[in-house]
Each structure stands twice: as C-alpha cells, then as structure tokens.
Amino acid sequence: MGVRMLWPSPVNRVATLNLGGEPMPVDKPLNFVVLVGSLRRGSFNAAIARALPGLAPSDVAIVPLGSVGEFPLFNQDVEAQGFPSAVVAMGEAIAEADGVIIVTPEYNYSVPGVLKNAIDWLSRLLTKPFAGKPVAIQSASPGIFGGVRAQHHLRQTLVFLDARALAQPEVMIPQAHNKVDANTGELTDATTRDFIAKQLQAFAAFARR
Amino acid sequence: MGVRMLWPSPVNRVATLNLGGEPMPVDKPLNFVVLVGSLRRGSFNAAIARALPGLAPSDVAIVPLGSVGEFPLFNQDVEAQGFPSAVVAMGEAIAEADGVIIVTPEYNYSVPGVLKNAIDWLSRLLTKPFAGKPVAIQSASPGIFGGVRAQHHLRQTLVFLDARALAQPEVMIPQAHNKVDANTGELTDATTRDFIAKQLQAFAAFARR
Amino acid sequence: MGVRMLWPSPVNRVATLNLGGEPMPVDKPLNFVVLVGSLRRGSFNAAIARALPGLAPSDVAIVPLGSVGEFPLFNQDVEAQGFPSAVVAMGEAIAEADGVIIVTPEYNYSVPGVLKNAIDWLSRLLTKPFAGKPVAIQSASPGIFGGVRAQHHLRQTLVFLDARALAQPEVMIPQAHNKVDANTGELTDATTRDFIAKQLQAFAAFARR
Amino acid sequence: MGVRMLWPSPVNRVATLNLGGEPMPVDKPLNFVVLVGSLRRGSFNAAIARALPGLAPSDVAIVPLGSVGEFPLFNQDVEAQGFPSAVVAMGEAIAEADGVIIVTPEYNYSVPGVLKNAIDWLSRLLTKPFAGKPVAIQSASPGIFGGVRAQHHLRQTLVFLDARALAQPEVMIPQAHNKVDANTGELTDATTRDFIAKQLQAFAAFARR
Numbered sequence: 156m157g158v159r160m161l162w163p164s165p166v167n168r169v170a171t172l173n174l175g176g177e178p179m180p181v182d183k184p185l186n187f188v189v190l191v192g193s194l195r196r197g198s199f200n201a202a203i204a205r206a207l208p209g210l211a212p213s214d215v216a217i218v219p220l221g222s223v224g225e226f227p228l229f230n231q232d233v234e235a236q237g238f239p240s241a242v243v244a245m246g247e248a249i250a251e252a253d254g255v256i257i258v259t260p261e262y263n264y265s266v267p268g269v270l271k272n273a274i275d276w277l278s279r280l281l282t283k284p285f286a287g288k289p290v291a292i293q294s295a296s297p298g299i300f301g302g303v304r305a306q307h308h309l310r311q312t313l314v315f316l317d318a319r320a321l322a323q324p325e326v327m328i329p330q331a332h333n334k335v336d337a338n339t340g341e342l343t344d345a346t347t348r349d350f351i352a353k354q355l356q357a358f359a360a361f362a363r364r
Numbered sequence: 365m366g367v368r369m370l371w372p373s374p375v376n377r378v379a380t381l382n383l384g385g386e387p388m389p390v391d392k393p394l395n396f397v398v399l400v401g402s403l404r405r406g407s408f409n410a411a412i413a414r415a416l417p418g419l420a421p422s423d424v425a426i427v428p429l430g431s432v433g434e435f436p437l438f439n440q441d442v443e444a445q446g447f448p449s450a451v452v453a454m455g456e457a458i459a460e461a462d463g464v465i466i467v468t469p470e471y472n473y474s475v476p477g478v479l480k481n482a483i484d485w486l487s488r489l490l491t492k493p494f495a496g497k498p499v500a501i502q503s504a505s506p507g508i509f510g511g512v513r514a515q516h517h518l519r520q521t522l523v524f525l526d527a528r529a530l531a532q533p534e535v536m537i538p539q540a541h542n543k544v545d546a547n548t549g550e551l552t553d554a555t556t557r558d559f560i561a562k563q564l565q566a567f568a569a570f571a572r573r
Numbered sequence: 574m575g576v577r578m579l580w581p582s583p584v585n586r587v588a589t590l591n592l593g594g595e596p597m598p599v600d601k602p603l604n605f606v607v608l609v610g611s612l613r614r615g616s617f618n619a620a621i622a623r624a625l626p627g628l629a630p631s632d633v634a635i636v637p638l639g640s641v642g643e644f645p646l647f648n649q650d651v652e653a654q655g656f657p658s659a660v661v662a663m664g665e666a667i668a669e670a671d672g673v674i675i676v677t678p679e680y681n682y683s684v685p686g687v688l689k690n691a692i693d694w695l696s697r698l699l700t701k702p703f704a705g706k707p708v709a710i711q712s713a714s715p716g717i718f719g720g721v722r723a724q725h726h727l728r729q730t731l732v733f734l735d736a737r738a739l740a741q742p743e744v745m746i747p748q749a750h751n752k753v754d755a756n757t758g759e760l761t762d763a764t765t766r767d768f769i770a771k772q773l774q775a776f777a778a779f780a781r782r
Numbered sequence: 783m784g785v786r787m788l789w790p791s792p793v794n795r796v797a798t799l800n801l802g803g804e805p806m807p808v809d810k811p812l813n814f815v816v817l818v819g820s821l822r823r824g825s826f827n828a829a830i831a832r833a834l835p836g837l838a839p840s841d842v843a844i845v846p847l848g849s850v851g852e853f854p855l856f857n858q859d860v861e862a863q864g865f866p867s868a869v870v871a872m873g874e875a876i877a878e879a880d881g882v883i884i885v886t887p888e889y890n891y892s893v894p895g896v897l898k899n900a901i902d903w904l905s906r907l908l909t910k911p912f913a914g915k916p917v918a919i920q921s922a923s924p925g926i927f928g929g930v931r932a933q934h935h936l937r938q939t940l941v942f943l944d945a946r947a948l949a950q951p952e953v954m955i956p957q958a959h960n961k962v963d964a965n966t967g968e969l970t971d972a973t974t975r976d977f978i979a980k981q982l983q984a985f986a987a988f989a990r991r
Contacts, residue, residue: 194439228433228478229471230403262438262484264524264934265475265517269437269484272477299956300927304934307891308474308517310732311725314740315473323735329926364782473725508747509718513725516682519941520934526950531941538717573991612857646851646896647889648821680856682942683935684892686899687855693895726892726935733891 184214185359188252190245192259192270192305194224197340199295199331203351204258206342210352215359217256220245223273234279245273246280254289254362255318256355261296261305266312278316285316289362291354293326295334301327321361324354393423394568397461399454401468401479401514403433406549408504408540412560413467415551419561424568426465429454432482443488454482455489463498463571464527465564470505470514475521487525494525498571500563502535504543510536530570535563602632603777606670608663610677610688610723612642615758617713617749621769622676624760628770633777635674638663641691652697663691664698672707672780673736674773679714679723684730696734703734707780709772711744713752719745739779744772811841812986815879817872819886819897819932821851824967826922826958830978831885833969837979842986844883847872850900861906872900873907881916881989882945883982888923888932893939905943912943916989918981920953922961928954948988953981 189204208217225241227233238246249255259270277284290313294302306327313320328334334344342348398413417426434450436442447455458464468479475483486493499522503511515534522529537543543553551557607622626635643659645651656664667673677688684692695702708731712720724743731738746752752762760766816831835844852868854860865873876882886897893901904911917940921929933952940947955961961971969975 194437194441196441224437224439226437228403228435228437228481229476230433230478232403232405262480263487263521265480265521267438267484268477268479268481269439270477271471271474271480272437275471275477278472300930303927303930304520307729307732307931308520310728311513311517312472312474314725314728314743317741319740322732322737325732509721512718512721516722516938516941519937523934523937523949523952528949531946532944534941612855612859614859642855642857644855646821646853646855646899647894648851648896650821650823680898680902681905681939683898683939685856686895686897686902687857688895689889689892689898690855690895693889696890722938726938729931729935730890730892 182214182359182363184216185253185362186251187211187215187217187254187256187358187362188220188248189217189256189258190220190223190270190273192223192257192267194222194269198260199297199328199335200258200260202335202340203293203295203328203342205340206348207256207351207355210348211355212359215355220248223269226273226276229272229275238280239276242276242280246277246282246284249277249284249288250282252288254291254358255285256291256293256358257309258293258295259302259305259309261294261300261302264304265308266305271312274312274316283317285313285318288318289321289358290318291321291358293328293351293354295328295331297330297332299329301329303327319361321354321358324350324357326351326354391423391568391572393425394462394571395460396420396424396426396463396465396567396571397429397457398426398465398467399429399432399479399482401432401466401476403431403478407469408506408537408544409467409469411544411549412502412504412537412551414549415557416465416560416564419557420564421568424564429457432478435482435485438481438484447489448485451485451489455486455491455493458486458493458497459491461497463500463567464494465500465502465567466518467502467504468511468514468518470503470509470511473513474517475514480521483521483525492526494522494527497527498530498567499527500530500567502537502560502563504537504540506539506541508538510538512536528570530563530567533559533563533566535560600632600777600781602634603671603780604669605629605633605635605672605674605776605780606638606666607635607674607676608638608641608688608691610641610675610685612640612687616678617715617746617753618676618678620753620758621711621713621746621760623758624766625674625769625773628766629773630777633773638666641687644691644694647690647693656698657694660694660698664695664700664702667695667702667706668700670706672709672776673703674709674711674776675727676711676713677720677723677727679712679718679720682722683726684723689730692730692734701735703731703736706736707739707776708736709739709776711746711769711772713746713749715748715750717747719747719749721745737779739772739776742768742772742775744769809841809986809990811843812880812989813878814838814842814844814881814883814985814989815847815875816844816883816885817847817850817897817900819850819884819894821849821896825887826924826955826962827885827887829962829967830920830922830955830969832967833975834883834978834982837975838982839986842982847875850896853900853903856899856902865907866903869903869907873904873909873911876904876911876915877909879915881918881985882912883918883920883985884936885920885922886929886932886936888921888927888929891931892935893932898939901939901943910943912940912945915945916948916985917945918948918985920955920978920981922955922958924957924959926956928956928958930954946988948981948985951977951981951984953978
C-alpha cells in the first residue's frame with residue numbers, strides 16, 4: 156500500500172506581531188477539526204484531510220478528529236446506557252474547536268452510512284456540539300461529480316443541527332485517483348491544492364464572524 | 365417494556381380458486397421483504413413493520429429481513445476480505461423477493477446512518493440486489509413531519525441502485541407514539557392501518573407490472 | 574374576498590437611548606425585505622408576509638419587495654437585451670437590505686416556478702444581490718407538512734447564490750387555512766405568531782453578526 | 783446565429799414484419815414527447831432534444847411538446863378563470879403520449895423556474911397527465927456537473943405527480959458547449975449520442991412494461 160496515514164504534527168501557528176512599534180491588529184488564531192467520512196485505509200478523502208494543515212492560512216491549526224470507525228451503530232437503547240467514550244470525546248473536540256471541516260466520499264448518491272452514523276450519535280449529545288458551529292464541506296470521488304450529491308444531503312442534516320455551514324466556495328474533487336499519489340497518499344494536484352487553500356481562507360474569515 | 369418483537373408467522377397466502385368451474389384468473393402470489401431502519405427495541409418503525417403482514421392483500425406474504433444491526437460499519441478494506449455473512453444473506457433475501465418495503469425513522473433530516481450503512485454494504489454485492497427491484501417506503505416519527513425528509517434522501521439513493529421505487533401513495537406517519545400501543549407494540553391507529561393497506565395494495569400492483 | 578393586501582406602513586423603528594446617563598449600547602436598526610412566492614390574491618404566504626412587520630423586534634423594519642409576478646419568464650436571450658426594470662429594482666432593494674425573508678408555498682414538492690423564476694433572474698445580475706446576504710425562510714401550506722420540502726430545495730439554491738441562510742429556528746406553517754382569517758387576511762393564530770416572532774428575533778441576531 | 787431550431791419530421795417508425803411466414807412478435811410502437819426546460823434560442827438542451835428522434839429505436843417516435851415560454855406565470859386566480867390553452871394542449875399531448883422526456887438545464891442548483899412553472903400548471907389539470915406516465919430525464923450544462931442537481935429536484939416533483947421516472951441510465955451532459963456544434967446546433971459528440979441512444983432504448987423497454 157505505502158499510504159502514509161500519519162498527520163503532520165499540528166504546528167503552533169500563532170500570528171506574529173511586528174515588535175518595533177504598535178502591534179498590528181491580528182486575527183484570532185483558529186483551531187479547526189477534521190472529520191473524515193471513509194474508513195478505507197487508502198481513502199482519497201483521508202488523503203485530502205491530511206493535506207489540510209499544510210494548506211491552511213498561517214494562523215489556522217487543523218487537527219484530525221478520531222475515526223468514525225470507533226463509533227458503534229447508533230441505537231437509542233445503547234445511548235440510554237450511556238454514550239460511548241469515542242462519541243463523548245469527539246463531541247468535546249468539536250465543541251472546543253472554532254470550526255469543523257467534513258471531508259467525505261459519496262456513497263450511493265448520499266452521505267456514507269458510517270459518517271451519518273457518527274453524526275447521528277453526536278447529535279444526541281446534550282452539549283449539541285454542532286449548534287452554531289462553523290462547518291465547511293469537502294468531498295472527493297473517483298467519478299466525475301466529486302461527491303456533490305452527498306454534500307447537499309449533508310447540508311440538509313446541518314440545518315437540523317443548526318450548524319453554520321459555509322456556502323461558497325465549495326470543494327468537490329472529481330477523479331480523485333488522479334490527484335492523490337497512490338504511493339505516498341499525498342494530495343499532489345496543484346489546482347486542487349490551490350482551491351482547497353482558497354476555501355480554507357474563506358472558512359477562516361467565515362468562522363471569525 | 366412489554367413490546368413484543370415477534371413477527372406473525374408468514375402465513376401461506378395463496379389465492380384460492382373457485383373449484384366448481386373454470387379457474388378464476390388469479391394474481392401471482394408475491395413475497396415482499398421488510399427492512400427496518402432503526403435498532404431501538406421499542407422502535408415505532410419496527411412496530412409498523414410487524415403490522416405489515418396483517419395489512420397486506422391476501423396473496424402477498426411479507427417477511428422481515430435481518431437486522432441492519434448485524435452489519436459492521438462499511439469499510440472497503442473489510443469488503444476486500446469478503447462480505448460479512450449478514451450482508452450476503454440479506455442480499456440473497458432481497459434478490460429472491462418480489463419487492464422490498466423499507467420502514468424507517470428520520471435522523472437529522474435524513475436517512476439513519478445505520479440504514480444507510482446497510483444499503484452501502486448491499487450496494488457492493490455483485491448481484492446488485494436492488495437493481496430493478498420494486499421498493500416501497502414508509503416512515504414514522506414522533507414529530508409532525510413523519511420522516512418525509514428521510515424518504516426523499518432515500519429515494520435519491522434508490523436512483524443510483526436502479527430500484528423501481530413506488531411513487532404514490534406515500535406513507536408518512538407523524539406522531540407515531542400516538543399510533544402504536546406502548547405496551548403491546550401494536551400499530552393500533554385505524555386510519556394509519558387503512559392507509560398502509562392501501563399502499564400495500566398499490567405496491568402489489570406495481571410489483572406485478 | 575375581503576382580503577386586505579395593504580401593508581402596514583414601515584414604521585420608523587429606531588432603538589431608543591436612556592437619556593439620563595451613558596447611552597446604552599444599542600443594536601444597529603435593521604431593514605429586512607420580504608419576497609413572497611405566490612401570486613394568488615388570497616395567498617396564505619402573502620398573509621404571513623403582511624404580518625411580519627408587526628412581529629419583528631422593535632429595531633427591525635420589514636418591507637415587501639415587488640411581486641414576482643412582474644418578472645417575465647427567464648430567457649437568456651431577453652437578458653442579453655437588458656434586464657427588465659422589475660428585476661433591476663428588486664435586485665437593488667435586496668442589495669440595500671440587511672436581510673431577505675422568503676415566504677413561500679410549496680408546489681409539487683418543490684419551490685414554486687414563479688419564485689424560482691424570480692431567483693433565476695436575480696441571480697444573473699452582476700451585483701449578485703444574494704451573495705453574503707442573510708436569508709430566512711418561511712413556508713405555509715394547507716397540508717400537514719407546511720412546505721418543508723420546498724424549503725430544502727430553496728436552501729440548495731441559496732448555496733449557489735452564496736447567501737447566508739439562517740438554519741434554526743425554521744418556520745413551517747401547516748394547515749395555514751386554519752391560521753389566517755379568511756375575511757381579513759390576517760394571521761390570527763397565536764402560536765404561529767409567537768413562533769414567527771422568535772425566528773425574526775434569531776434572524777436579527779444572525780444578520781448582525 | 784445559424785442554429786436551426788427545426789425538428790426533423792417525426793418519421794413513421796412502425797416495426798416491420800417478415801412477410802413470408804409467421805409474423806415476428808413486434809414491440810408496440812411508442813410515441814414519446816419532449817419537454818425542454820430552457821427558452822434560449824441557442825439552448826444546448828434544445829439541441830439535445832432535437833437530436834432525440836435520430837437516436838431513438840426504430841419503433842419509437844419522438845416529437846417536441848410546445849414551448850414552456852407560452853405559459854403565463856402560474857397564479858391560482860388565473861387558473862380559476864380557466865386554463866390557458868397552451869397548458870391544456872400540452873396536457874393533452876402528454877396524456878396521449880407513451881412517455882415524456884424532459885431535457886433541461888440546471889439554474890441555481892435546481893430546476894429552471896420556467897420549467898417548474900410549466901409543471902406547476904400541468905399539475906393542476908384534472909386529467910393529471912403525469913400520473914403513471916413514464917418519464918426520462920436528460921440535462922446538459924456548460925459546467926462539469928451536467929445538471930445533476932436539477933435532476934434530483936425534478937425527481938422529487940415527479941414523486942408528487944406519481945410519474946414513473948426511469949432510474950438508470952441517467953443522462954447528464956457536462957461541458958455541453960463542446961458537444962453541440964455552435965453553427966448548426968447539432969449534437970455532434972459521438973459518446974454523448976451513444977449514451978443517449980442507450981437511455982432511449984432502456985426508456986422504451988421501461989415504457990412498455
């Protein structure tokens with residue numbers, strides 16, 4: 156396989172001041188977390204998620220959330236006995252973050268069941284971690300539509316969660332197999348990298364409102 | 365709880381002939397299978413699913429599929445090692461049936477992750493059990509919209525699967541807690557029972573085309 | 574008919590200061606405009622739109638936009654000869670407003686063609702009046718679902734327009750014929766009025782971000 | 783412009799018999815009608831619609847419906863005074879046809895208002911011309927998604943209308959400007975022509991069920 160699943164360490168990206176005089180007005184540093192909608196080891200979407208820290212503005216840190224694969228299938232009877240610790244932990248990480256980036260494939264013209272299952276669990280937490288939370292969406296697929304149908308279904312769910320979903324720019328990445336290096340698992344396509352960087356910049360401004 | 369989760373035994377519902385003379389033309393008996401989108405023991409949707417055999421036309425047998433709770437979270441790496449037996453079994457049951465009835469709650473304005481996860485697995489089978497298969501949808505919720513948003517997302521998925529989805533009549537059951545007996549788990553609301561019976565009749569005609 | 578189509582005059586709703594000492598911090602007064610998705614004279618949605626100024630917070634003025642009935646059918650060849658004046662005027666009114674409230678029925682499980690046609694025209698203006706604009710949605714129908722399906726289709730369009738759509742609270746008004754006085758065209762249902770007032774309050778806070 | 787808007791005359795495409803012996807079983811000849819969702823003279827979708835008769839199986843005739851531009855904006859008060867003759871005529875043509883092919887662009891991530899307005903009118907006819915009617919969808923756009931979002935919104939409307947919508951194969955035509963000859967208005971792209979021919983073949987089989 157050869158796909159590296161390691162994340163770059165979340166560098167401390169605080170904005171710098173010019174020391175000689177008045178401090179320049181600086182933007183508040185932001186911490187975003189990333190949720191990946193696929194469990195496949197060589198997932199294109201996981202590859203894109205790993206590229207995000209390197210594409211973010213300098214005052215934006217991006218760290219991965221845990222895997223949706225650690226959640227059991229949602230069952231209200233299970234919930235009644237207490238939330239699984241993976242759900243609680245992810246809920247806290249989202250609650251503390253300045254924004255969530257969801258990077259997901261499309262399965263059968265909609266959101267993957269594994270991702271929706273994670274959101275179903277998270278939505279039950281009394282802390283309501285998505286309420287008012289800025290959310291950006293990215294999707295990649297080997298096909299020509301880049302997951303666009305999954306994005307719109309996901310947006311409908313985000314309305315219920317009262318999340319603040321970024322509208323434009325949207326990131327749909329078609330033919331992802333041509334944009335991720337099969338050996339290194341790196342997002343190598345320059346156009347895609349630029350486009351993602353633009354969305355992250357817009358998302359940072361959106362999250363600061 | 366007191367909710368009975370047992371299904372009525374699938375009675376042999378063959379159409380009868382009038383023996384004294386020419387056989388009356390009879391419809392081909394149909395076998396439908398039911399997929400439930402919730403794992404909760406006292407699920408309203410499971411209650412509705414259990415009521416279906418008693419509401420079907422006399423020449424239509426309706427039997428439950430296995431639980432979507434028996435499926436692991438979908439992961440293409442797991443699939444590469446072989447399909448879980450629960451997936452294979454459900455795929456075969458659907459392939460052999462004359463139609464599928466999906467009875468599901470709505471979670472977060474969409475299809476429950478657990479149901480979507482099951483469909484994601486089933487969609488990967490080489491036998492493509494949903495292709496050309498007649499499908500009817502029912503949904504129940506304690507709220508006032510009865511799961512209508514989940515139905516439309518589910519329909520979009522069914523387009524990819526090339527299923528033949530019944531359009532009208534639709535069955536959305538709002539305020540399901542007032543229509544299912546909390547002690548017996550029986551669907552007691554007469555109006556709802558009538559409406560479901562009408563859909564099953566239309567679905568039988570649809571499946572026979 | 575007896576339905577009054579007149580709008581209450583948009584009262585000057587400036588926030589007041591307490592004169593005895595330091596000025597209290599006051600919210601910026603807001604001007605919202607309302608777009609109605611139905612042309613019917615006795616439209617329930619028009620009735621709701623007329624009720625909005627009386628339900629708004631004291632520092633929020635709400636005025637109607639022109640009728641979508643003044644727009645021709647969208648045709649890019651017509652556009653090439655110049656935008657119709659009704660389109661230009663509505664585009665300017667939206668651009669100058671602090672937010673747009675869209676009040677619409679649902680036709681055939683989606684946005685009415687007449688409303689979508691108006692949006693199609695407005696979307697072509699170089700000024701992009703919806704970009705970044707706060708938008709709230711309300712829908713009313715005589716049925717039990719209150720237009721919920723139209724709202725989600727409308728939200729998908731708003732993603733393209735890069736509008737800032739309010740998520741919660743949502744206003745869906747089922748059985749609208751029981752909530753609007755058939756003689757006076759007034760929205761009389763107290764629960765509905767309260768709920769709309771709550772959305773307008775949330776929308777004002779949303780628009781001020 | 784040079785775009786020919788003329789339709790090829792609907793040739794009489796009856797299936798032939800082999801005269802020397804037993805008649806071969808022949809499929810019932812079918813008559814499909816085409817509805818175009820754009821009013822632009824040089825519309826790519828109109829170009830595709832014009833190509834359909836030449837791509838249909840030999841026993842399938844395809845003729846255009848009138849233009850959605852002949853319909854007024856839908857208004858229930860106008861309807862109360864009688865249906866416009868263009869609406870009545872199109873409703874009759876659909877009712878008599880064996881199937882409807884809708885060829886449409888996507889405007890603002892949804893169905894064009896002009897097309898939706900036509901459907902809104904047609905849906906009000908007491909004859910319910912779409913009920914049970916086979917419908918196939920095609921969409922073209924200059925962008926990379928080929929109108930896929932409009933198709934799913936249209937499908938939701940078709941559920942209300944109780945139409946029998948063909949699921950697969952779907953026809954989305956991205957970058958339509960590269961596939962239609964700008965001078966002749968002819969659909970020249972061979973791959974697209976083949977794909978449409980395949981859908982028409984599947985649609986004929988679907989309509990014959």
